[in-house]
Amino acid sequence: MLGEGLLKGLAETARNFAGSFVSEERLTTVQYPEERVAPIENTRDFPFLVYDGDDWHAGMRCVACQICEKECPPKCIYIEKSKDKKPDFTGKPQIYPARFDIDISVCMSCQICVEVCPFEAIKMDTEFELSTTDRFGGLLLDKKQLSRSNEHYHKIHPTEAAEVDARLAEEKAKAEAKAKAAAAAKAAAPVAAPAKPAAEAGKPAAAPKPEGPAASPQKAAENKPESPAKAEQGGASGS
């Protein structure tokens, strides 16, 4: 019969139309911005720089090795190394970025900077409401604007952040053990090497430094129990 196919199709649309009044799962849209869908944990959009502790500058993990700058496919990262050094999370003096800019109007959110970073310093954010009225300066973020705390990282990517913290704690423990062994070796043989006191002078200074980083594993330990609660909070405020 002519029109049978049409009627069959109409029955299908009618079923969908009526179904949307009955079944919740047929309602596929939400009224953004009043309503929002629950955030998905692995979501990524633009990179940020992670710092430990409260001071974004002192705690910044980035050591300006410029690997991300080199590997970035659209070349949206710009780094200048510092002249001086500051202690990193294991207490070792490290160069830090004097300048770290990301032009997020160029960034294509590919996550390659995150993958190649050996220091777990750059991670992907989930903040997507970034529109600005300043089209030149507004999307060129400097290192202060890019800095986010480790707590923020735990909030947006809890599983991944916990893994990263575990890895860093392990690395730090290794570094501490190494420093301790070096200190012990030095204490054991102070007479054997009297010829280079200048070189040794640096080491005792490095040995006490671990107290700075010693604060950070505690922090990491604190973070872990906290993070599920935070994730819940995040979810509640998001929805």
Place this chain on the structure above:
Amino acid sequence: MSNVGLQAEATAASGREEGWNRPRTLTPEGELLEVAMGPHHPSTHGVFRMDVALDGERVIRLKPVFGYLHRNHEKLAEGMAYLASMPFTDRLDYICSLTNNWAYALAVEKLVGQEVPERAQYLRVILAELTRIVNHASSVGFLIQEMGASGTPLMYAFREREKILDLFESLTGARMMCNYMRFGGCRVDASAAWLDATRKVVAGLPRFADEFENLLCTNEILMARCQGIGILRPELAVNAGVTGPLLRASGVNYDIRKVDRYGIYDRFRFRVPLGDHWDVYDRFMVRLLELRESIGILEQALKEIPAGPIMDAKAKLRGFRPKAGEAYGRIEAPKGELGFYLISDGGPNPYRYRVRPPSLINLTILEDMCLGEHLADVVLIFGSVDIVLGEVDR
């Protein structure tokens, strides 16, 4: 200008007397009307222009004009590391980023002789078939949209697409620009929860396919618009290098999943739907049937997926320098044969990087399919080719 002159001009423009899709019975009278459809015609799937010469409503000449979206992809890739091209491949056919990833990864893996672990192979198959479902559902939706059914079928397709994109997002971090595959495996492992969620979505897909078929397949208007137009003869299709659903709708049994058996496609049972009328309706039906076959492959893959690593232990992320040589990796992307041809001179960048885009090569027979058809059908024929301009222009 006399009628004879015009006719001669029209024949000369098409470049051939024989090999036409249909016998030409037209005798243009008076001047031809030249219409530039695009680059912003709503029916064009992006910035694409068709310079059409019309005799009344009939198409006498059609010249596709593209290049508006040219991004210099191939030359850019020659200047950057192998890994850095991976996110750019997402942007070729931006509806099917994961199959693009796979084709590129396959080419590089061939170049360096890299093995891929079992679990990664399964994940690739699962993601590629999900991508195929996304592509076919939305391309059918767009085709119907071009027929004037604005909204409903496309939104039904997008509703399913949304579920699949959510899966992509929770696994790869992005909905469309996934950048997921790596040389020697995949970037992140799928959790058990993700696999369960995928099983749930896949379980709902047959219902969607039924619904879609009920909605469209026997619709009289659709049949009247689609059947018998845009005929593509198998000989022409083969000679023009057409691949994908377009070729199979012309009745040629050629599916690279069956021919090459790349990855682990030899382990799955699936059929290759073929058309026997070679028209727009066949292309539409072939896509719907392939969608069903993809659901079958997904069910098998999700049942069999083993535990294990997702990256080969020997795979390197940085400092990637393949030995001098060349490789061509090709896969059956949703739109056809997607190939990447790489020449390495031993450096960190490819010496030559070439994409064989299915969209571009399928587009070459557009004129042959459109000659003698109504202008209104040109839009439909163009839609049935299923292209993405990101891939045509690169």
